[in-house]
Amino acid sequence: MIRKLLRRAINVLRRAPSPPGSAPAAIARAQHGIRRETISTGARRTCETLQQGGFKAYVVGGAVRDLIAGIVPKDFDIATDATPDQVRSLFRRSRIIGRRFQIVHVMQGGETLEVSTFRAAHDADTQKDEHGRVLRDNVWGSMAEDAARRDFTINALYYDPVAETVLDYHHGVADLKHKTLRMIGEPRLRYREDPVRMLRAVRLSAKLGLSIDPAARTPIREMAVLMENVPAARVFDEMLKLLFSGHAVDAVHRLRDEGLHHGLLPLLDVILEQPMGEKFVMLALSGTDERIRQGKTTSPGFLFATLLWHEVLADWEARKTRGELPIPALFEAMDGVLSQQTDTLAITRRISGDIKDIWALQPRFDKRTGKSTLRLLEQARFRAGYDFLLLRAQSGEVPMELADWWARFQEADIDQRMAMLLPEKSGTKKRRRGGRGRSAKSGESGSNSTEPAA
Numbered sequence: 176m177i178r179k180l181l182r183r184a185i186n187v188l189r190r191a192p193s194p195p196g197s198a199p200a201a202i203a204r205a206q207h208g209i210r211r212e213t214i215s216t217g218a219r220r221t222c223e224t225l226q227q228g229g230f231k232a233y234v235v236g237g238a239v240r241d242l243i244a245g246i247v248p249k250d251f252d253i254a255t256d257a258t259p260d261q262v263r264s265l266f267r268r269s270r271i272i273g274r275r276f277q278i279v280h281v282m283q284g285g286e287t288l289e290v291s292t293f294r295a296a297h298d299a300d301t302q303k304d305e306h307g308r309v310l311r312d313n314v315w316g317s318m319a320e321d322a323a324r325r326d327f328t329i330n331a332l333y334y335d336p337v338a339e340t341v342l343d344y345h346h347g348v349a350d351l352k353h354k355t356l357r358m359i360g361e362p363r364l365r366y367r368e369d370p371v372r373m374l375r376a377v378r379l380s381a382k383l384g385l386s387i388d389p390a391a392r393t394p395i396r397e398m399a400v401l402m403e404n405v406p407a408a409r410v411f412d413e414m415l416k417l418l419f420s421g422h423a424v425d426a427v428h429r430l431r432d433e434g435l436h437h438g439l440l441p442l443l444d445v446i447l448e449q450p451m452g453e454k455f456v457m458l459a460l461s462g463t464d465e466r467i468r469q470g471k472t473t474s475p476g477f478l479f480a481t482l483l484w485h486e487v488l489a490d491w492e493a494r495k496t497r498g499e500l501p502i503p504a505l506f507e508a509m510d511g512v513l514s515q516q517t518d519t520l521a522i523t524r525r526i527s528g529d530i531k532d533i534w535a536l537q538p539r540f541d542k543r544t545g546k547s548t549l550r551l552l553e554q555a556r557f558r559a560g561y562d563f564l565l566l567r568a569q570s571g572e573v574p575m576e577l578a579d580w581w582a583r584f585q586e587a588d589i590d591q592r593m594a595m596l597l598p599e600k601s602g603t604k605k606r607r608r609g610g611r612g613r614s615a616k617s618g619e620s621g622s623n624s625t626e627p628a629a
């Protein structure tokens with residue numbers, strides 16, 4: 176019993192943030208394993224110039240963590256004790272950005288490096304909202320304070336590319352080796368300061384294959400509701416990172432396990448609860464993961480088109496049941512779903528244009544007769560539209576035979592394509608020829624009058 180209590184007390188002490196000013200562990204190359212050559216030339220040069228100018232300068236945050244974990248970093252951020260003006264004076268090609276908290280963009284060759292001055296954690300005077308969310312944090316501080324304000328121990332690592340050491344204030348290297356995601360400081364407090372940290376916990380644990388330390392994991396379920404107070408644009412940015420992490424399937428499963436998926440992406444929860452919707456969304460996410468891992472391009476428009484499709488489908492079906500014409504009904508459903516999302520999701524105008532293009536192409540794939548079928552191939556968004564159709568087929572929404580036909584049709588030469596076109600449906604012909612009144616009207620709406628998919 177006593178031993179248990181002691182162990183618990185030791186654990187609590189271990190998790191407490193090091194007091195500002197305490198010395199970090201200096202970890203040598205043999206232990207951290209980062210090879211200097213894996214740091215971009217621009218980042219290395221920037222650190223060297225700052226150090227030659229008499230300042231401290233380190234590669235920091237995600238890049239150090241990823242390199243130790245054997246992942247190629249997306250970008251290299253630099254932290255320094257030089258003020259933005261001092262940084263600016265050392266680099267001809269640099270500019271100060273940001274009003275609230277200034278950072279410097281340093282251009283080196285084709286690279287842009289983000290150089291931040293060490294920042295302090297919040298104190299009693301820090302402005303917070305009524306839930307404890309920090310509204311402003313723009314105080315410069317010491318390096319130890321800069322480490323303490325970061326979210327997880329594995330994110331508070333500072334790599335010096337000149338000395339080739341990693342400075343580690345919170346046992347981050349050990350946590351990374353033990354595959355543990357541990358919060359710096361008291362998790363409940365840190366989530367209240369910034370609820371997005373819950374989302375980051377899930378995203379980073381999926382990306383790096385870590386388990387979230389119970390102290391940081393347990394409070395998520397009860398605190399998830401705090402996400403509601405976070406500005407939509409910030410949630411959206413973090414969700415984009417999650418969805419394009421290359422580990423989206425795992426991350427979405429983890430979000431669900433932690434009870435965090437509700438209200439994050441509005442309707443994601445609803446979609447995941449519909450069997451066919453879930454299959455479709457998961458197929459889309461695993462396709463995106465695969466493309467990212469292969470280094471292929473991905474587009475937010477395509478992914479959001481998939482995430483929201485089953486909402487569109489449900490509304491489209493309802494409208495058709497009420498007797499609306501299929502194509503106008505589809506456009507109404509599209510606009511309805513998108514406007515609901517853009518309110519809360521900060522989907523930009525350009526992304527929503529892409530999403531609509533992809534959706535609007537879908538009924539056109541049903542028509543496999545006549546010249547408009549050939550013209551569809553020339554549409555700018557044809558490839559994305561086809562990839563989307565394939566997902567619909569794989570999830571069981573439309574027959575696979577339809578997607579197969581379009582796969583063959585794309586590959587075929589012009590003669591083969593002409594031969595592949597289906598004869599005008601006898602029903603359609605009959606209606607056109609023999610039908611009066613109503614059928615003539617349905618003919619008028621041209622290619623848009625094709626039967627939409629069920």
Ligand code: ATP
Binds near residue numbers: 249325326330331
């Ligand atoms: P990624 O590899 O996806 O970019 P990252 O950890 O680098 O992950 P960034 O958003 O680029 O994420 O943040 C850079 C660093 O800033 C983090 O490593 C962390 O130290 C710190 N940081 C970011 N967001 C927060 C936050 N909400 N609270 C505290 N520290 C944060």
Ligand code: MG
Binds near residue numbers: 236237250
């Ligand atoms: Mg980063």
